[in-house]
Amino acid sequence: MKSILSVTVNGRRREDAIPDNLLLIDYLRDGLGLTGTKQGCDGGECGACTVLVDDEPRLACSTLALQVQGRRVETIEGLAGDGDLTPLQRAFQDKLGTECGFCTPGMILAAEALLRRNPHPGREEIKQALSGNLCRCAGHAQIVAAVETAAESRKNETAMEGAR
Amino acid sequence: MNTQDMRIPRADASQDKSAAKVSGKARYAADIPANGALVGRILRAKIPHARIVSIDVSQALALEGVAAVCTGADCPAPLGGAATEFPLARDKARYRGEAVAAVAARDEATAEQAIRLIRVEYEKLPAYFDAKKAMGEGAEAIHADKPGNILREAHATSGDVEAGFAAAELTREKSIKFGEVNPAQLEPNATLVEVGRDGGLILHAATQAPQDVRACVAQGLGMDEAQIRVENAYVGGGFGARSECAPFEIIAALLARKAKRSVRLKQTREETFLGHRGRPETHVAVKLGMMKDGRFTACQVQTTQTGGAYASRSAADGAAPGLYALHARQHDLLRACANLPPCGGAAGAAESIAGVEALINEMAGELGLDPLAVRALNAPRELADCLEAVKQASGWAERRGQTPKGRGLGLACGRLTEGDDGGVAALALEVSVDEVTGKATAHKLWIAAHVGGALDPRAAESRIRTGVWMGLGRALSEETRYVDGKMLHGNLLDYRMPTLVESPDVEVVVIGAADAAPADASPVDPRTGANWAAGLSAAVMPALMGAVHEAAGVWPHTLPLSPDRVSDLLDARDRVKK
Ligand code: FES
Ligand code: FES
Numbered sequence: 001m002k003s004i005l006s007v008t009v010n011g012r013r014r015e016d017a018i019p020d021n022l023l024l025i026d027y028l029r030d031g032l033g034l035t036g037t038k039q040g041c042d043g044g045e046c047g048a049c050t051v052l053v054d055d056e057p058r059l060a061c062s063t064l065a066l067q068v069q070g071r072r073v074e075t076i077e078g079l080a081g082d083g084d085l086t087p088l089q090r091a092f093q094d095k096l097g098t099e100c101g102f103c104t105p106g107m108i109l110a111a112e113a114l115l116r117r118n119p120h121p122g123r124e125e126i127k128q129a130l131s132g133n134l135c136r137c138a139g140h141a142q143i144v145a146a147v148e149t150a151a152e153s154r155k156n157e158t159a160m161e162g163a164r
Numbered sequence: 165m166n167t168q169d170m171r172i173p174r175a176d177a178s179q180d181k182s183a184a185k186v187s188g189k190a191r192y193a194a195d196i197p198a199n200g201a202l203v204g205r206i207l208r209a210k211i212p213h214a215r216i217v218s219i220d221v222s223q224a225l226a227l228e229g230v231a232a233v234c235t236g237a238d239c240p241a242p243l244g245g246a247a248t249e250f251p252l253a254r255d256k257a258r259y260r261g262e263a264v265a266a267v268a269a270r271d272e273a274t275a276e277q278a279i280r281l282i283r284v285e286y287e288k289l290p291a292y293f294d295a296k297k298a299m300g301e302g303a304e305a306i307h308a309d310k311p312g313n314i315l316r317e318a319h320a321t322s323g324d325v326e327a328g329f330a331a332a333e334l335t336r337e338k339s340i341k342f343g344e345v346n347p348a349q350l351e352p353n354a355t356l357v358e359v360g361r362d363g364g365l366i367l368h369a370a371t372q373a374p375q376d377v378r379a380c381v382a383q384g385l386g387m388d389e390a391q392i393r394v395e396n397a398y399v400g401g402g403f404g405a406r407s408e409c410a411p412f413e414i415i416a417a418l419l420a421r422k423a424k425r426s427v428r429l430k431q432t433r434e435e436t437f438l439g440h441r442g443r444p445e446t447h448v449a450v451k452l453g454m455m456k457d458g459r460f461t462a463c464q465v466q467t468t469q470t471g472g473a474y475a476s477r478s479a480a481d482g483a484a485p486g487l488y489a490l491h492a493r494q495h496d497l498l499r500a501c502a503n504l505p506p507c508g509g510a511a512g513a514a515e516s517i518a519g520v521e522a523l524i525n526e527m528a529g530e531l532g533l534d535p536l537a538v539r540a541l542n543a544p545r546e547l548a549d550c551l552e553a554v555k556q557a558s559g560w561a562e563r564r565g566q567t568p569k570g571r572g573l574g575l576a577c578g579r580l581t582e583g584d585d586g587g588v589a590a591l592a593l594e595v596s597v598d599e600v601t602g603k604a605t606a607h608k609l610w611i612a613a614h615v616g617g618a619l620d621p622r623a624a625e626s627r628i629r630t631g632v633w634m635g636l637g638r639a640l641s642e643e644t645r646y647v648d649g650k651m652l653h654g655n656l657l658d659y660r661m662p663t664l665v666e667s668p669d670v671e672v673v674v675i676g677a678a679d680a681a682p683a684d685a686s687p688v689d690p691r692t693g694a695n696w697a698a699g700l701s702a703a704v705m706p707a708l709m710g711a712v713h714e715a716a717g718v719w720p721h722t723l724p725l726s727p728d729r730v731s732d733l734l735d736a737r738d739r740v741k742k
Contacts (some may be wrong), residue, residue, distance in 0.1 A: 003253070027671045033197065036188020038351070040656075041352075041656050042434060042655060046656050076188030077189075079188075090186075092182060092186045098186055099399060100349070100401040101186075101353070102400030103229070104186055105188045105426055122397065126664075127664040127667075132663075136350045136515075138626075138630065138633075139626065139629025140625060140629075140667035141670055147580065
């Protein structure tokens with residue numbers, strides 16, 4: 001069975017005829033070529049496939065594509081668009097929060113969701129928010145430091161905007 | 165590499181790579197686009213030890229949409245010249261999950277169906293899952309050329325060990341079992357093989373050893389190396405699983421050549437676990453002689469590994485270098501093969517050190533000595549510097565023995581790599597033990613490492629953190645489990661690696677780093693190609709054991725210290741008290 005999926009992916013509205021049982025991760029990776037979304041496990045264990053659906057983190061491997069009907073999906077490719085890296089992405093780079101990089105897209109999107117919900121999270125909140133995202137390589141400190149740095153730079157940006 | 169690449173300074177290249185990683189542009193093996201590639205699938209043995217009587221692939225081949233079926237008959241060359249491991253099992257299957265046949269088909273469903281249509285006739289053989297039984301009297305040989313199922317043996321003695329023990333004022337022995345651990349690299353195994361017009365092959369492989377993959381694929385397919393190219397721009401971790409060619413890379417190439425089309429072979433997480441090449445279950449029996457002031461007089465270590473059915477070809481040698489200035493030493497290593505997934509080449513150096521460190525803590529306790537002072541007394545200069553730095557950083561003198569009820573402080577030393585050459589480290593760890601659930605929680609860790617020069621301090625620190633992180637996993641929760649050779653841990657929930665919530669604050673002191681290339685976050689030491697996880701786990705595990713003793717009054721003997729193990733120890737303690 002096929003159905004029409006209307007969805008906004010990384011800011012672009014699209015309509016695609018897709019099989020009813022297609023997983024969101026396969027729609028994104030195989031259908032749209034958005035391979036930044038990673039599959040690290042056989043379902044629901046690792047968080048590597050985290051994407052944002054209406055600003056909330058969602059496991060694309062455990063979501064049917066049709067479940068995002070009419071919603072707004074963001075993947076790692078959409079975070080900075082064609083522009084420069086976002087402060088969060090830069091912080092992961094600068095603080096050595098990415099080693100092999102396989103967990104990184106999911107980790108960044110989980111952190112992005114946290115920062116949208118709570119721009120100034122404490123260390124424990126950061127750890128909690130990222131606890132569903134496994135990383136085998138980077139020590140936690142580098143990842144937490146990256147999120148803290150990004151929160152800090154967002155704060156400065158808002159302060160500057162306020163001063164203008 | 166073309167000339168343009170060569171103009172990019174190294175630091176920029178690594179910046180470009182990390183930019184690609186954080187923006188999702190980095191393409192790993194499964195991300196390489198391949199329109200029209202066939203889907204590969206592997207049939208795996210369901211019996212842990214069996215003679216393969218026959219394989220009938222006719223029904224699978226007849227299925228519409230199947231382009232190629234391969235079995236061991238397609239590849240008579242052993243994997244990389246190893247004696248008995250083949251990319252696809254030939255005469256025998258030696259562990260549950262060994263690849264027996266493979267198909268390439270137009271889509272996943274067809275490939276799955278074809279796999280189910282392959283008929284394999286087995287003749288069951290007795291199977292062994294621990295070293296003792298495998299090496300037991302009259303056991304069936306898993307490999308014809310390895311009687312007694314001994315895969316490897318090494319013995320090293322220096323000084324007069326007997327005289328050392330005779331001179332000792334206190335001699336103690338301890339046996340510790342360390343669980344088998346899987347590399348659990350986050351990127352599942354995946355290969356895409358493209359077939360060129362001239363019949364040459366391009367492999368996009370999740371490997372850290374492209375040269376070896378190239379050589380082994382050429383050998384396996386009887387091709388010229390010049391006809392094979394291996395690309396591995398981004399690799400999602402390895403930790404020993406990807407430091408040499410794995411069977412599936414050759415299988416993918418065999419399928420592509422036979423089908424004359426591109427083949428994508430993706431593996432599930434469960435299959436990736438089966439690929440293993442991690443550290444085997446290891447028993448360490450340690451005997452240590454000490455004077456009453458804490459000076460060591462002799463040390464004897466006997467290490468027994470329950471290896472898998474096969475071992476990595478790049479096996480480390482057997483002599484485990486000690487940490488201390490101690491002349492009288494004896495080390496014996498025995499690796500048995502068992503009917504379990506293939507293990508890595510580690511010779512148990514980390515476990516040997518961990519065993520000695522654990523016994524040092526116990527004996528210092530018995531003699532009423534400070535375990536840090538005992539080590540400092542025996543340590544060569546660089547290690548003594550690390551101990552002093554950890555002492556300062558952790559406030560050891562004030563903290564020791566003063567932790568609140570249910571908490572404890574432990575200490576141990578280790579090497580960064582398993583060889584002689586990679587620097588040393590000392591660390592202290594504060595832990596709490598929940599008397600009700602048996603859960604041990606690491607709260608704070610202080611580590612000082614002498615990295616031995618020529619390393620960027622920031623990269624060194626990052627590598628230390630990674631090593632500590634993996635060491636904690638091994639100490640607290642990570643362990644493979646099998647029942648009759650059937651894997652029970654084949655997912656990332658049952659195989660428990662630490663999450664961010666469980667990670668303590670870690671304070672790192674880097675000693676002796678100087679003058680090196682700019683930081684890159686590679687988890688491996690550029691000088692040795694090894695990561696520091698195994699070496700540092702040797703210190704994290706005994707430090708945890710010491711901390712648990714201070715917190716709960718029990719001396720552990722089996723790792724990891726998962727809540728059920730700690731509960732058992734607490735129960736045993738309470739039975740004795742009553
Ligand atoms: S791929 Fe692991 S949770 Fe989705
Ligand atoms: S950087 Fe390798 S898994 Fe996180």
